[in-house]
Amino acid sequence: MQNFDFYNPTHIIFGKDRLASINENIPVNATVLITYGGGSAKRSGLIDKIKMALGNRKIYEFGGIEPNPKYETIVKAVEVVKNEQVDFLLAVGGGSVIDGTKFIAAASKFDGDSREILKGGYTPLPVEEVVPFGTVLTLPATGSEMNPTAVISYEHAKYFFSSPLLFPKFSVVDPTITFTLPQKQVANGVIDAFIHVTEQYLTFPVDGRVQDRMAEGILQTLIEIGGTSVSEPENYDARANHVWSATMALNGLIGCGVPQDWSTHFIGHELTAMFGIDHGQTLAIILPSLLVVRREQKRAKLLQYAERVWHIDTGSEEEKIDQAIQKTRGFFESLGVKTHLSEYGIGADKIPAIVEQLKAHGMTAISETGDLTLEISQKILESSM
Structure with a gap:
């Protein structure tokens, strides 16, 4: 067996009816940006349930993160984070939304050209901290809910980057959310x-x-x-x-x-x-x-x-x-x-x-x-x- 380091700090909250636990895992005074994809999370009422679980926290929403998330889309969310002083992100979706949110988390703490983050691969990110984030998984596939890696599309190519800074703080993994x-x-x-x-x-x-x-x-x-x-x-x-x-x-x-x-x-x-x-x-x-x-x-x-x-x-x-x-x-x-x-x-x-x-x-x-x-x-x- 080869040498290895293993580190994974993500708190998994698994099973039916676990959305209420969001309240216990986000700072009470946090300003939260909910990120999601094409609209099914809204139409199904999931976003409303999540907002209810968030209680009186100040909440913003950023929808429209597409499959194979595009840099041109998610970079707009970075401006929301900076302008509204968002200090916690909550990704509601599958791997694409979670990957996009990882980029938002890193780019929101980077003062340079955020495209530099896309070139990361396994090299260290050009930031020392990221905006903390959690996830509510809606599509089981990529494992992005419990790993520090993301893939983003830009100019007809897909770029991946990874950092120990990009583990979700927690992930709500409720199989019933995926039924539709x-x-x-x-x-x-x-x-x-x-x-x-x-x-x-x-x-x-x-x-x-x-x-x-x-x-x-x-x-x-x-x-x-x-x-x-x-x-x-x-x-x-x-x-x-x-x-x-x-x-x-x-x-x-x-x-x-x-x-x-x-x-x-x-x-x-x-x-x-x-x-x-x-x-x-x-x-x-x-x-x-x-x-x-x-x-x-x-x-x-x-x-x-x-x-x-x-x-x-x-x-x-x-x-x-x-x-x-x-x-x-x-x-x-x-x-x-x-x-x-x-x-x-x-x-x-x-x-x-x-x-x-x-x-x-x-x-x-x-x-x-x-x-x-x-x-x-x-x-x-x-x-x-």
Whole structure:
């Protein structure tokens, strides 16, 4: 097992009817800005319930944070924070709203060009403090409610940054709030969580036995309840397990001391930025093809994945790996998600432009071993047709 530091201070408030706990976790004299997305949080009455829980605090609202949040949108909220002296943010939404709120939290304490924050990656932010924030999760997918990372869209590209300053102070995780989500969003969320796990698991062995078993448990859970979570939106037990799996997939725990490979996400981000394909859909397109192309580099863990997650215990090594990849693709398709670029109207003629974008964004030697070159990315994309 590799050396690691683990730190996660986010207070998770899980279960039914937990909105009242917001009052206990925000300073009583705080001026609060509620951030949210396209309006369903308003129409459903959720924002009103949250405002009731906030009591007599001074409250402002900032709506309209879109999926794959745009810099041009969220930078406007920074002005609200500065002008109204907001000292606490409350994100009500899924990963996009929470990611946008992380940017607002950092940019509101930065006096320079806030676009500098987008260039952060894993380097320290150019600020020593951020506006504290909490979240009310409405869409289980990204794990942003319990991690310090965000992805923001700007000029047809997606930029990520991360900082220990950007852990939410608390997150209300109530599965019943997610019952009204469209099936498409639920399916995308299952896939996003699934692939968050595989990118920390399907690499190479380092004898991280606890991490492997936890990762395998999350994957098996998602396989078991994914279809039910999509088709039976008010099945509390299925949705509760879906929600908690998504949170656990990317709160840092299963990634401790093990190699990680975020190639699927990096390539998928370019598909979203260029063609507007949903994030979860891009991951379903890329992962099976990546596993085909990178099967030798990932052989040992692919065999472990085949045997422990998919319970494939007969056949040769090659047959086991083939079956595991086929079952992975089949699982995504069983959720109603297409897994080939051609099914989204994208032809092979677009691949060079995608590769050029990867090059422009520095994705020239990605993967757990740093050897996934642009040429290999092109092979993955070609295999995804």
